[in-house]
Amino acid sequence: MSGQTPPTLQKRARQTQLRDEALAISPLGNVPAVYVPWLFQEAFAGRHNSLIKTMVAAWPFQYLPVGPLINMHNLETLQALLDGVDRRLTRKFPPGRPKLQVLDMRNVHHGFWNIGSDANDSDSDAETLDEKQVVKALPRYALRQRLKIIVDLSISSQLNEEKAYFLNWAKQRKGSINFCCTKMKIWDAPDKVIREIMNVFHPEHITELELYTDWTLLRLAHFAPYFGQMKNLEKVFLAPLHKNTSPIMNITGASKVKCIKKIISQFSKFNCLQHVFMKRVHFLRDHLHQILGCLRTPLQTLSITHCLISQTDLDSFSCCHNLFKLKNLEIRGVTLFALDLMPLRGLLGKLAGTLKSLDFQWCSMKDSQLIVLLPALSQCSQLNQINFYSNDFSMAILKDLLQHTATWSKMNVEQYPVPLECYDALGHVSRERFVELCQELMDTLRAKREPKSISFATNVCQNCGKTCVYGQGARLCSCLQ
Numbered sequence: 001m002s003g004q005t006p007p008t009l010q011k012r013a014r015q016t017q018l019r020d021e022a023l024a025i026s027p028l029g030n031v032p033a034v035y036v037p038w039l040f041q042e043a044f045a046g047r048h049n050s051l052i053k054t055m056v057a058a059w060p061f062q063y064l065p066v067g068p069l070i071n072m073h074n075l076e077t078l079q080a081l082l083d084g085v086d087r088r089l090t091r092k093f094p095p096g097r098p099k100l101q102v103l104d105m106r107n108v109h110h111g112f113w114n115i116g117s118d119a120n121d122s123d124s125d126a127e128t129l130d131e132k133q134v135v136k137a138l139p140r141y142a143l144r145q146r147l148k149i150i151v152d153l154s155i156s157s158q159l160n161e162e163k164a165y166f167l168n169w170a171k172q173r174k175g176s177i178n179f180c181c182t183k184m185k186i187w188d189a190p191d192k193v194i195r196e197i198m199n200v201f202h203p204e205h206i207t208e209l210e211l212y213t214d215w216t217l218l219r220l221a222h223f224a225p226y227f228g229q230m231k232n233l234e235k236v237f238l239a240p241l242h243k244n245t246s247p248i249m250n251i252t253g254a255s256k257v258k259c260i261k262k263i264i265s266q267f268s269k270f271n272c273l274q275h276v277f278m279k280r281v282h283f284l285r286d287h288l289h290q291i292l293g294c295l296r297t298p299l300q301t302l303s304i305t306h307c308l309i310s311q312t313d314l315d316s317f318s319c320c321h322n323l324f325k326l327k328n329l330e331i332r333g334v335t336l337f338a339l340d341l342m343p344l345r346g347l348l349g350k351l352a353g354t355l356k357s358l359d360f361q362w363c364s365m366k367d368s369q370l371i372v373l374l375p376a377l378s379q380c381s382q383l384n385q386i387n388f389y390s391n392d393f394s395m396a397i398l399k400d401l402l403q404h405t406a407t408w409s410k411m412n413v414e415q416y417p418v419p420l421e422c423y424d425a426l427g428h429v430s431r432e433r434f435v436e437l438c439q440e441l442m443d444t445l446r447a448k449r450e451p452k453s454i455s456f457a458t459n460v461c462q463n464c465g466k467t468c469v470y471g472q473g474a475r476l477c478s479c480l481q
Helices: 009-019 021-024 033-045 049-057 076-088 112-121 123-127 131-138 161-172 193-198 217-228 251-269 286-294 313-316 342-350 367-377 397-405 431-446
Strands: 064-065 102-104 148-156 176-189 209-214 235-238 275-279 300-304 329-333 356-361 385-387 413-417 452-459
Touching: 021 209, 033 397, 049 076, 076 161, 112 209, 112 356, 131 275, 148 193, 161 193, 176 193, 193 217, 217 251, 251 286, 286 313, 313 342, 385 452, 397 431, 431 452
Parallel strands: 064 102, 102 148, 148 176, 176 209, 209 235, 235 275, 275 300, 300 329, 329 356, 356 385, 385 413, 413 452
Antiparallel strands: none
C-alpha cells in the first residue's frame, strides 16, 4: 500500500476543473457556493485571467474581498479583475439571485477566504458547508443599487503603470460605481492629480490620511477644503518633508495668517477624529492651542514630533477637555527646557487612569523639569511604555524617578537616558561610570519592582554615530569597544 493518501473524488474534481480553464468557466453557475472562494484563490495564484474575469462577472455573493489576492504590480491580472467588473455592470441577474455589491481591494485579511480552504482540506466539513456559512463571514453591508469599490490609495507624482490604469479606469466609471477610499497617503502629488482623485473618491469616506509633502502654506491652504470634507476622519498624520511650509516667497504676514487660519479651521469639521500625528509642522508654533481648541471629539493619541511650540500652546494642555482621555502622548524632538511644564503636569494628572504610553525623547529636558512632572508621573498607573531617551538628567533625579514608579505594575518597556555623570567635560562617555551608574539605577528600580524590559542609553557618539545601551548588559558604541 502506498504511504501517500490518494486524493478524494471531490479534490480531484476541483483540480480537474481548474486545470482545464475552459471547463472551469463554462459550468460556474453550477459550482457549489462553498467551493467558489477556493477556486477564485487558485485562479489568482495561477494567473488564470480569463477565469478571474468570468468569476468576477458571475460572483454569487454580495462581497468580494480581493485585496489579499490581487497583485497591483501585475497589470494583466488587474485588467482581468476590472474587465470582470465591467461585465458585471452590464449583466442581468435572475430575480432573487445574490449579486456582487462590494468589491474590497484593500490589502487586509478577511475570514471569507478561510471558508474555501477549510472545505478544501476536509471532505466531511465540506458536506456541511453551504452558502449561508459563506454569507456569515461577510460584513453586513446594506444592499445598494450601485456596486461599491473600496480601496486604500497612496498617491505621488510618479504613479506606476498599474495604479495609473486603475485610477483612469475609475475616473471613467465614477457615474456607475461608488468609489470609496478609506486610507489615503499623499506624497507631493500635483494639484491636478489630487483634484481628479478627490472627484472620484469622495473625501467623506476617508478615515485615515497621511500627508507627506513639501507644499508651501499657500498649497496647503488650497488643499484645506478637501481636508475639511473628510468629516469621518479618525486618524491624521501631517508630515511636511521640508521647512518651506512656512517661509515662502512673496507672501505677506496677513496672507500667512489667513492661510494658517484656513488650515486650522478644518479641524473643527471632524466628527470622529481620535489620533493626531504632527511631524515637522513648522507653522505649529503659537497655533497648536488653536488646533486643540477646534477638536470636536476626545483624542486617544496626540503625537508632536520635531515641532516648535510656545508656552501658550503648552498652557492649553491642562484645559483642553478633548485631551483628558489620551492613551498615547508623544512629544519627541520638541525643545522643552525653556518652557514651564506645569500645564503638562496638570494634563498628566488628569490622565493618571488612562495613559498607556508616554514619549519625551529628544526634548532637552533638565532636572528641574522632571521634578515638576514627577508627582503626576508617579500616579500614571496604566503606563506600559515610557521613553525619556536623550534628555539631560542627573543621577539623583533618575534615582528619584525610579523610586516613584512602584505603581507602574503594567510597565512593559521603559527607556531612560544615562546620568549626566557618565560624561566627562568634553561630553565623552566614561566606560567605567556608564556601567557602574546604570547598574546602580537597575538595583534602585528592582528594590521597588521587577522591570520587564528596561534600558539606559547615551547620546549618539559624535565619532561613530552609535549609542551605548545598558539593559541586560552593557552594549558599547564602537569607540569604547
